[in-house]
Amino acid sequence: xxxxxxxxxxxxxxxxxxxxxxxxxxxxxxxxxxxxxxxxxxxxxxxxxxxxxxxxxxxxxxxxxxxxxxxxxxxxxxxxxxxxxxxxxxxxxxxxxxxxxxxxxxxxxxxxxxxxxxxxxxxxxxxxxxxxxxxxxxxxxxxxxxxxxxxxxxxxxxxxxxxxxxxxxxxxxxxxxxxxxxxxxxxxxxxxxxxxxxxxxxxxxxxxxxxxxxxxxxxxxxxxxxxxxxxxxxxxxxxxxxxxxxxxxxxxxxxxxxxxxxxxxxxxxxxxxxxxxxxxxxxxxxxxxxxxxxxxxxxxxxxxxxxxxxxxxxxxxxxxxxxxxxxxxxxxxxx
Numbered sequence: 001x002x003x004x005x006x007x008x009x010x011x012x013x014x015x016x017x018x019x020x021x022x023x024x025x026x027x028x029x030x031x032x033x034x035x036x037x038x039x040x041x042x043x044x045x046x047x048x049x050x051x052x053x054x055x056x057x058x059x060x061x062x063x064x065x066x067x068x069x070x071x072x073x074x075x076x077x078x079x080x081x082x083x084x085x086x087x088x089x090x091x092x093x094x095x096x097x098x099x100x101x102x103x104x105x106x107x108x109x110x111x112x113x114x115x116x117x118x119x120x121x122x123x124x125x126x127x128x129x130x131x132x133x134x135x136x137x138x139x140x141x142x143x144x145x146x147x148x149x150x151x152x153x154x155x156x157x158x159x160x161x162x163x164x165x166x167x168x169x170x171x172x173x174x175x176x177x178x179x180x181x182x183x184x185x186x187x188x189x190x191x192x193x194x195x196x197x198x199x200x201x202x203x204x205x206x207x208x209x210x211x212x213x214x215x216x217x218x219x220x221x222x223x224x225x226x227x228x229x230x231x232x233x234x235x236x237x238x239x240x241x242x243x244x245x246x247x248x249x250x251x252x253x254x255x256x257x258x259x260x261x262x263x264x265x266x267x268x269x270x271x272x273x274x275x276x277x278x279x280x281x282x283x284x285x286x287x288x289x290x291x292x293x294x295x296x297x298x299x300x301x302x303x304x305x306x307x308x309x310x311x312x313x314x315x316x317x318x319x320x321x322x323x324x325x326x327x328x329x330x331x332x333x334x335x
Contacts, residue, residue: 004032008040009049009228016053016225018209021191034191041226042189051227052186052323053193055212059134061170061220062180063326064114065107066133067269069100069276070125077101080125085320089117093320096240096313100130100276103240103313107324130272136251138266139258139282140222170218178202179211181327186227231318235285237292241299242278244309250280253305257282262299278311289314 001009007030017025023041024034044050059065072080077095084104085093093104108114122129182200187193194205201208215221231238241263245253250268257266263282271279284299286292292314300306 004030004036005040005044008037008044009226012226013228014223014225018194018213020194020205022193023189023191038189038191045189048229051229051321053189053226054186054224054323055183055215055221056223056227057180057184057324057326058140058219058222059137061218062172063107063109063324064111065105065324066114066118066131067281068104068106068118068121068132069130070102070121070127071100072102072125072127074101080127081317081319083124084121087117087121088325089114090121090320091322091324093318094315095317095319096315098311098313100313104320105324107326109327130275132269132272132276134267134269135279136254136268138251138254138268139263140265140267170220172220173211175201175203175207176211176215176220177327179208183212184323184325184327186323227323229321230285235287237286237289238315239284239286239292239296240313240315241282241284241296242311242313243280243305244277245280245305247279253303254280256303257299257305260299260303262295262302277309 008026011030012026016022019025021034023037027034027037030037041050041053045052070080070084081093081095081102084090084102087106089106089108090104091107093102095101096103106114106117108117118129118131178201179197182197188196190196192205194208197203198205198208203211212221212224216224243253254266254268257263257280262284264285265281265283267281268279269281271277282299284292284295286295293312296312300310
């Protein structure tokens with residue numbers, strides 16, 4: 001990785017230009033040229049370092065989503081994971097160190113579709129599916145500072161104002177639905193990507209840029225820029241840490257974790273009776289298991305979590321990772 005690759009990966013993870021030729025604007029900032037920036041991004045995408053360039057939508061702002069888990073017999077794990085990954089509604093699918101060893105995120109156009117998909121996965125695998133919907137976000141930033149040894153926010157963390165619940169969805173305009181469909185797989189790596197989005201959405205490039213700006217302001221889009229694949233860039237020790245904290249204190253503790261800068265994600269999710277007593281979730285991304293555990297120890301100490309039951313679920317294998325598909329649409333992958 002040379003200096004230009006590094007800056008494309010590190011500096012353009014958010015605040016992507018909303019102008020007619022955004023890659024030209026980036027090239028001018030990086031003292032390069034438009035063709036070279038586009039060529040490098042295509043290469044980084046082909047190598048797996050970049051997932052896509054474009055929008056990351058705030059959970060629950062478009063469609064419906066949930067985090068789900070299956071306790072798969074170890075000898076069947078790969079086969080079960082393949083079945084789960086075959087569903088278009090599944091965008092992330094990981095093996096984790098726990099008796100619930102397969103964890104995946106589903107996104108669908110609405111709650112009815114989501115529930116049907118959960119039932120279909122249960123039927124296809126022959127295994128119970130535990131669904132843990134989101135109740136509140138405390139931190140939903142996932143930018144990686146590649147100059148730092150661990151994950152770190154590249155700007156102020158994206159957080160939800162106190163008292164605003166995940167169930168309170170922003171109002172989308174009718175034209176936003178085809179726009180989401182055209183954006184969800186990423187921008188085309190061409191000189192005028194918003195013209196390509198406009199063509200697919202049946203809009204004008206000016207309206208596309210205006211509505212992207214509006215959705216960023218509404219917090220429908222939580223980040224707009226280069227989406228990196230963190231495992232491919234050395235963040236290989238990734239732990240989902242879950243805590244069982246009193247419901248009356250979960251918002252205070254979640255906000256404390258969010259403000260600490262020690263976790264890249266922090267949410268409140270539903271409990272699942274005796275099978276899953278945990279209600280506070282956070283993610284720690286590090287370059288080594290030792291660093292992740294040191295970070296966790298500091299988080300528990302600093303955030304007042306030392307007294308509470310917790311579990312650490314390191315990821316072992318990534319079966320699937322791509323952007324969520326909120327609106328059924330023909331293939332929108334760009335080269």
